[in-house]
Amino acid sequence: MRLIHLSDLHLGKKLYEFSLLEDQQYILKKIINIIDEERPDGVILAGDIYDKSVPVTDAVGLLDEFLSDLATRDLQVFVISGNHDSAERLSFGSKIFSQSGIHFSPSYKGQVSPIIMEDEHGPVNIYLLPFIKPTMVRQIFEGIELKSYTDAVRSAIEAMEIDESLRNVLVSHQYVTPGKTDVNVGGADNVDVDIYEIFDYVALGHLHNPHHIKEERIRYCGTPLKYSFSEADKDKSVTIIDLGPKGELEISTVPLVPRRExxxxxxxxxxxxxxxxxxxxxxxxxxxxxxxxxxxxxxxxxxxxxxxxxxxxxxxxxxxxxxxHREVDGAIRVDQKSPLELFAELFERQNNRPMDGEEEKLTKQMIDKIWEGDL
Ligand SMILES: [Mn+2]
Incomplete structure (x- = not known):
């Protein structure tokens, strides 16, 4: 079974007051061409479909065009909402759409029923988990203490009651980080990668740079376009997953060339x-x-x-x-500070003391690991 993994289209995005709509329209056409060449069985859109929870009408028109193009092809489409989307707005009409093979995650209510695909090796369960926060799921999982994003997503995955003998694919939009972090970072929205290990493939959205976390099969595909000058040197691509029998998969990418660099x-x-x-x-x-x-x-x-x-x-x-000017005092703009500097300030404010050498070293290691993509 072949799947194409996309995320973070951010339709309707503006950069310094420049509308990127034409660039987005151009790249979606390129993606359709790639789909026609690669002939996937499914196309995944892992959240942040729109740039705003109330998207501009041109952006809605563009998604309409893209989905209509996909619907005329012999494939299934899987869409979840990201933190930029309104889950309710995005899933409008989802029951009707699903008859055309376009599946939207409904806003999260504690249940995720998989969409079941089939190939010569048997069924593949596709689970669509929209972006969730602890505050959104606390009422649902009463009696379970949900302190962190990791707890929230873990509870959501446990509630799926995954049959591990089958092939399972999860679509999720979260900030996933490698390994356990024992530093208590107040308000951090990261999700520990380990809770995703039960799946055969995890199609992630949120970070803009294509990369995997810990395992090849737990992956960010990245944005189809560069959305920040910090990405000027980065290449964009479409990710293709070929699922074989249980335990076997191959991942490849097709480069995306934008209308304008x-x-x-x-x-x-x-x-x-x-x-x-x-x-x-x-x-x-x-x-x-x-x-x-x-x-x-x-x-x-x-x-x-x-x-x-x-x-x-x-x-x-x-x-x-x-x-x-930058060196004088705090006059430096936040976006000119390094993540480590910003974190050190937060730490000092929360703990009334600066980080010690060991803490700084650990923080630096974590930042180096996770800061490959822009949030
Ligand atoms: Mn996001």
Whole structure:
């Protein structure tokens, strides 16, 4: 059985006030082409279908188009809601859709009945678990203490009463981290990967970089497009899973090439406005983030550079002044701090003391492990 795993479409997303709708429409067409070539039995959309819980109408139209395209093909579609989606809105009309082979997770009420697919090796149970938080499931699992996201998802999985002799696939949208963490991180939303081990494949959504957690079969497929300049150097892909008999699976990827690349460039105003810098590249068309290294601000730099770089999204400076400004006090912007710095601040506020060497080392290891993808 062949499945295609997608997630985090974030339809309707804007970046620096640029609508990415045309880019999204373009990449969904590419995905349809890949589907026609690879002929999967099922297509998984692992949450964050929309960027907003109340999506703009163009985004709704785009999903409609995509699902209609899929519905005309001989395959099943599995959709769950992510933290950006409204579970109720997304699952509107789900009973009618399921007759066309498009299955939405209903908003979570404590029960997940699998959708059963069949191939020459027998049945495959597909479990659709929408994004859940401890507060959402506390009323459901009365008498069980749910302190963390791990507890919440564990309870949800236990309630599924999985038949381990069969092949089971879970679709889930959570922030999954490797191994047990014994640091008490207040308010952390991470889910321990170990609770997913019962499944033959776990199609994850939420993190934007394609990667697996601990086991190959517990996997984030990543976004179909780059949604941040921090991803400028990362490649996007579609993940394909071939399930063999119980215990056997193969995973491969097909690269996705966007309509426009996203590039972060830096240099002086003079360098970046030289024809020789941009003329042999697609930079004039790409989505560009420029960091100017000039010591003095250039008058109207944004407007002027936008004449060259038509899709200039953002411009900032990196010079003696901005560096000094950053070092002075807490004036530094949150998104310019490293995760470790941010965590150290939180730790100090909660515990009234800074982290000691051992704690800092452990935190750094955890961050290194988990910070491959953007949240
Ligand atoms: Mn998410």
């Amino acid at each position: 996203m590039r972060a460039i830096r240099g002086s105003y003079e360098e970046l406005s030289k024809k020789s810098f941009y003329e042999d590249t697609s930079l004039r068309d790409d989505y560009v983030h420029i960091t100017l290294t000039d010591e003095d601000s250039v008058l109207d730099a944004f407007a002027k550079l936008r004449i060259i770089y038509k899709n200039l999204m953002h411009l900032d400076y990196d010079n003696t002044r901005t560096k000094a």
